[in-house]
Amino acid sequence: MKLKELVKQKFSDIYGADPALVVRAPGRVNLIGEHTDYSEGFVMPMAIDRAVWLALRPREDGIVSVYSVELDDRTEFDIGDLGEPGDGWGEYLKGVTWAMLDEGYELSGWEGVVTSDVPVGAGLSSSAALEMATAMAYTALASNDWNAPAMAKIGQRAENEWVGANTGIMDQMISASAVQDHALMIDCRDLSTQLVPLPSDTKIVILDTMTRHTHTGSGYNDRRAECEAAAKHFNVEFLRDLDKVTLQKNVEGLDKTILRRAIHVVSENDRVVQAMSAMQNNDPHIMGLFMNASHDSLRDNFEVTNRDLDLMAALAQETPGCYGARMTGGGFGGCVVALVKSERAEAFATEVATDYANVTDLQPHIYICQPMGGAEVVKS
Ligand code: ADP
Ligand code: MG
Numbered sequence: 575m576k577l578k579e580l581v582k583q584k585f586s587d588i589y590g591a592d593p594a595l596v597v598r599a600p601g602r603v604n605l606i607g608e609h610t611d612y613s614e615g616f617v618m619p620m621a622i623d624r625a626v627w628l629a630l631r632p633r634e635d636g637i638v639s640v641y642s643v644e645l646d647d648r649t650e651f652d653i654g655d656l657g658e659p660g661d662g663w664g665e666y667l668k669g670v671t672w673a674m675l676d677e678g679y680e681l682s683g684w685e686g687v688v689t690s691d692v693p694v695g696a697g698l699s700s701s702a703a704l705e706m707a708t709a710m711a712y713t714a715l716a717s718n719d720w721n722a723p724a725m726a727k728i729g730q731r732a733e734n735e736w737v738g739a740n741t742g743i744m745d746q747m748i749s750a751s752a753v754q755d756h757a758l759m760i761d762c763r764d765l766s767t768q769l770v771p772l773p774s775d776t777k778i779v780i781l782d783t784m785t786r787h788t789h790t791g792s793g794y795n796d797r798r799a800e801c802e803a804a805a806k807h808f809n810v811e812f813l814r815d816l817d818k819v820t821l822q823k824n825v826e827g828l829d830k831t832i833l834r835r836a837i838h839v840v841s842e843n844d845r846v847v848q849a850m851s852a853m854q855n856n857d858p859h860i861m862g863l864f865m866n867a868s869h870d871s872l873r874d875n876f877e878v879t880n881r882d883l884d885l886m887a888a889l890a891q892e893t894p895g896c897y898g899a900r901m902t903g904g905g906f907g908g909c910v911v912a913l914v915k916s917e918r919a920e921a922f923a924t925e926v927a928t929d930y931a932n933v934t935d936l937q938p939h940i941y942i943c944q945p946m947g948g949a950e951v952v953k954s
Contacts, residue, residue: 585629593629599706599949601692607846611742613813614763616846621752626703630686643689669732697903702745705729722751752948773858777919782939783882785907804836813839838875862898869900878905
């Protein structure tokens with residue numbers, strides 16, 4: 575059953591009525607521009623055809639109560655009495671609630687069902703999709719217009735200040751504002767966006783290594799701190815403001831690790847801009863080369879790959895039909911994204927999966943993706 579039907583079905587099983595609203599917010603894959611968002615740089619994600627779906631109806635008592643199909647668990651809280659942040663998936667909904675209240679939105683209660691086919695912790699941003707679905711629920715119930723950058727910032731505040739994961743703005747921005755059949759180049763400084771078509775006759779293939787990260791583990795937050803230290807050394811507010819020449823001229827006295835972090839961010843920002851040109855020129859070969867170079871830099875300079883990501887990227891890159899492949903998401907586990915000739919996509923997926931399983935004994939999940947639109951109300 576399609577998730578849209580499933581979520582409506584579950585809702586009517588539980589509440590004995592049809593939902594007033596169904597909202598959808600997609601997961602995403604980042605094509606290029608990794609670990610640049612929190613340095614106010616460039617990223618180029620697309621929304622995928624996997625999403626969080628929420629079926630709901632309003633409540634009059636200021637309570638939010640949601641049942642998760644995947645977790646077989648219910649979260650419930652009072653909008654007027656959120657208490658302190660705790661543990662569990664309800665914190666993403668509470669965090670969005672807290673941030674919206676803090677920014678002066680008038681919120682009313684609701685109840686419903688959530689379901690999702692965005693794999694959890696795979697780097698495809700199930701958390702941002704959950705946040706944007708929650709923000710869309712409040713927005714639709716209040717009959718407000720959807721302000722994608724404002725809601726993305728709400729989601730980021732929920733994640734940073736309530737859940738305690740120091741993530742950037744990319745995930746929420748793409749889930750909130752994607753456009754079907756396109757990737758989106760996002761300038762994380764002013765949140766301006768540019769639509770970028772995918773090269774013709776190509777498919778985006780996501781290869782899940784089945785190894786996992788935790789955002790609240792130290793790796794991600796360490797990298798943020800290292801980028802801040804680098805910016806301080808070069809006397810710029812963010813690494814976005816640093817160019818290659820200035821970087822090369824001012825390395826004296828800089829710790830080698832911090833230098834490598836800076837080299838990654840500065841070169842990755844350049845790669846995103848050039849990759850966008852390649853896509854606009856309908857040139858998958860050049861786009862692929864930038865993806866490969868991005869992986870190398872994430873492995874050698876930023877050091878956020880693991881053995882399985884390196885293996886998967888290498889296997890993908892050497893399999894016929896592949897223009898380029900790189901790790902995607904925060905790293906330390908999760909997925910590789912590959913740009914593949916359409917007619918080879920299915921065979922490519924099977925061949926890489928077999929090779930990877932032979933070496934690791936892990937059976938990878940593979941998704942051949944369509945670029946989808948962003949968060950929306952699908953039924954009113
Ligand atoms: P990801 O890379 O998928 O964003 P995170 O660790 O940031 O990984 O977020 C995953 C968390 O999001 C889950 O642990 C859970 O709390 C929440 N989540 C994701 N999908 C669902 C779902 N279908 N139902 C309830 N909570 C979910
Ligand atoms: Mg997440």
